[in-house]
Amino acid sequence: MQPSDHEHCGDQGLVLALDIGTSSARAAIFDSRGTLLPGTLARAACRLRTSEDGGAELDPEELAEAVEGLIDQVISVAGTRPILAVGMATFWHSLLGLDASGRPTTAVLTWADTRAARVVPMLRERLDPEAHHRRTGAYLHPSYPVARLAWLRAEYRSIWERTTRWVSFAEYLFLRWFGQATCSISMASGTGLFHHETLGWDLPTLEAVGLQPSQLSAIGDEPASGLRATYARRWPALTRAAWLPAWGDGACSNVGSGAVGTDRLALMVGTSGAMRLLWEGMPPEPPQGLWLYRLDRRRPVLGGALSEGGNFIDWVCREFRLPSLDELQEALAACQPGAHGLVWLPFLAGERSPGWAGHARATLSGLHLDTTALEVLRAALEAVACRFVLVYRLILAAVPGERLIVGSGNGLVNNPVWAQIMADALGQPLALSPEPEASLRGAALVTLERLGLGSLEALARPSLEGAHQITPDPDHAPAYEAMLARQQALYRLVISAGL
Incomplete structure (x- = not known):
């Protein structure tokens, strides 16, 4: 048009x-x-x-x-x-x-x-x-x-x-x-x-x-x-x-948050979670663990999706009788990564990326008499971050290169502790998109391109001007690697047992 x-x-x-x-x-x-x-x-x-x-x-x-x-x-x-x-x-x-x-x-x-x-x-x-x-x-x-x-x-x-x-x-x-x-x-x-x-x-x-x-x-x-x-x-x-x-909506979320091009990777946490790379060009053969969709005939979307996001954290808060996340930010931030010794497989609705074990269900290991509900919540936040690390590494292997990770979605942007956990687990800076309605604005920008009122890249990429950037704490990297290893060990046990 x-x-x-x-x-x-x-x-x-x-x-x-x-x-x-x-x-x-x-x-x-x-x-x-x-x-x-x-x-x-x-x-x-x-x-x-x-x-x-x-x-x-x-x-x-x-x-x-x-x-x-x-x-x-x-x-x-x-x-x-x-x-x-x-x-x-x-x-x-x-x-x-x-x-x-x-x-x-x-x-x-x-x-x-x-x-x-x-x-x-x-x-x-x-x-x-x-x-x-x-x-x-x-x-x-x-x-x-x-x-x-x-x-x-x-x-x-x-x-x-x-x-x-x-x-x-x-x-x-x-x-x-x-x-x-x-x-x-x-x-x-x-x-x-x-x-x-x-x-x-x-x-x-x-x-x-x-x-x-x-x-x-x-x-x-x-x-x-x-x-x-x-x-x-x-x-x-x-x-x-x-x-x-x-x-x-996932493709539009990339656009609306400014994550367009192979040098920008979207990390979205809303009700569920996703990590996506959207660019103009030929798509690769999709590697195992990731999916391949499209925005249109010229733009592939490579990534992974988790059934867990804000829905999982809301469930933990509700079932463990915790106050709102806003009230818990200071207490959660005071927890040391992995110090609780808990391991979550956060599959309340089955696993999607990267293993796609639809029959898998949530598992919590490591509970003891001194475990607190706050520790269960902190472990849940870290568990989802570890699943994103697996997706991130698959995307990096499929499409190598340095890129800015763009965070969006109310589950992430409105939860500073979780945003820091994500940056620490990934070992990469995280730029939080200032756009509160990324998918909605993305739909508008794609529409404008279709009308001939500008290229998608020119319309979308300035969206990150003034974005708040979270820097990972390198001292926390060993703790997250250890958590990921424990999570994967539990995952192998659960999957092999058909649980």
Whole structure:
């Protein structure tokens, strides 16, 4: 898309950005320099339904109505300046079934849903896991739609037979709004059904789960237009806007925090955690332990994801009856690294990177009569940091070079002790992004590039000006190496025992 496609591509033009996560959704208006317009940011909570058997779902109607309500709010305060485009970041790995009339046959199944773990061994018999990983950049793991499709087909035949189309939540929104939808390259790349060389659906994988390409949306990054009459009346300010297919929220988080290019590595800790490298160029063959997704056809995203982040720390605080993290900062900082002697495997929702043992569960070792709840919490913070060290070393081996580590996400930026623990464990300086809504702003910046209003690098990289930098304490390095060694020893025992 070039600037000539629109008559208002100067400073007077605006873009509407959406960021839809599993715990909340946000919307705001940005100007052509990527600056958020004051008073336009709106938020809505999302209600993730969990169950004892590992379910983690969202209600598609409820979530769609919440997103549409956010759009109502932000355009009501945008004024008369034209909104040129709508860009959207949404959570990767979602899956939703639709019947022939477009009605949902399932809830929105999220990455945190682990119920598909029981069909992964069967799926591994049908597909060579290593060859599948090389082609798709993903894993035969319950966090991916590929496993959830196999699970639904095996255990819910009535749903499977009623479902004529499988989509991500972002595609469902476009079907509501326009009556048609494509699956962006970015969203397709996180399904485990996408072939990185052809940029199309991976036929061997589709065959293994019993799908035809016609049951999935076409893959493409072209904007949509022509709002349905109901929505055109509701959003007259958006009838001429270009609506761009959604990008993965992780990729947008890199962009919004300024982590664009091979010399900048994003470390994000929100509800969950991730470490990602995003750049323009040819992707490498994904090494074991890491995944490979895309922002678009030109930009790969290499990294690893943890199911643990703020959710794990919140669980520890709640179950061990601890005060808020804000109240505990001074006491946590006074603890010496590893002095508690505890070892956590923090897999409350199974392991993702780097071992991808979906069946693994959290384990705490080393408890004694003098162990305190504060020590359990400090050990939990250190345990997640050690998992990130493993991911960091794999990324460094795959794409060598010096780089700045950019920290983002409320779980990290709002927890100074954890940020210091991360820097100490990694042995690298950590620049904390000053951008509180990285994925949201990232969606706006990618939209601006698509409009021809600047290169992504020029728009994104200045985001780190004035970032607070945390320096690692070299005296703590031996303690973290010892903690990592103990954690890996416990990991091998637990995995070999099938626990």
